[in-house]
Amino acid sequence: MGALTIAGIHKSFGPFEALRGIQLNIEQGKFTCLLGPSGCGKTTLLRIIAGLEQPDRGTVHLGSRDITFLPPAKRSFGIVFQSYALFPNLTAADNIAYGLKGKMPRRQIKEKVEDMLRLVGLESVDGRYPAQLSGGQQQRVALARAIALSPEVLLLDEPLSALDAKVRVKLREQLCLLQEQLGITTIMVTHDQEEALTMADQVIVMNEGRIEQAGTPQELYDRPRTPFVADFIGAINFLPSELGSAHVAAIRPEHIAARGSDDLLPEEDGRLLPAKILHAEFRGSYYRVSLQPVHPAGQQSPVLVDVSASHAQKLDLRRDAVLHLQLPASRTLHY
């Protein structure tokens, strides 16, 4: 047992460098998400951790043990893929029992399978075959099958992405609870930033075979180190920076305050950014308003501003109405 330490991992496929020097520490018992756009190398990194792929350079340690070239079967890691990969000719219970055969007495297997079915809430469908289960249920069987072996590390490759939105959100919660309850070190690959932010203790943002930033969801959201991370996690506006030392300023839509023309204090006139409404989108508790600055001064693209539903009642949010935008310096990031 112990933390996973990934050091200096390089991996090429022919001339293509899929991973370019990955350095990473994954704490024991924590939930880590590998997040990034398609092709950034997330799955390749997960497969190297699983032992399904070997790196060209670099090492993987579990605690103090070098496991870089240890075959997958010799690591006690559980793996769950996007496709549930259940045996179609075995019931839910037998799918879970499959990996336990020969590892413990039959009676103990039966108990273990019952425990697992209870854990993932599938007691009532234990005798069904995969084809008779919904996608969410199949994925829970796959999860139970992986967890039944009491793995030291649980590896999940986009386990929720084939499910519809409602089931996905529900399974997200269940998976988080389960992980917390069992305390298994878990690494999940996802390209869904919301999934990563809501589930992970630690998020690793990857881009083109490198780690852009690693941190808690809040750290990545509040203090993205690069424009890539700022843009990939949540919505953000990029504006020309007024600082000589930076190229661009970045600010999130919810940090911009919007005032109507008749609500302007005299000392604010001229210091706020007047902008014309292009579009206002209702999102329940707030409106996301897209505006074009009246005097662009280098700012060509629209600015996004979130206006709370209660504040929106005091504003004219129709197309072409002008709002005055206040961009607090304390909330502005510079790159």
Ligand code: ATP
């Ligand atoms: P996705 O979210 O689309 O699965 P990913 O971030 O998981 O993307 P990887 O699957 O790790 O990306 O692939 C990284 C890059 O390496 C991609 O450009 C992919 O085409 C390439 N690649 C991966 N496996 C192989 C392989 N066996 N042979 C050749 N190229 C590969």
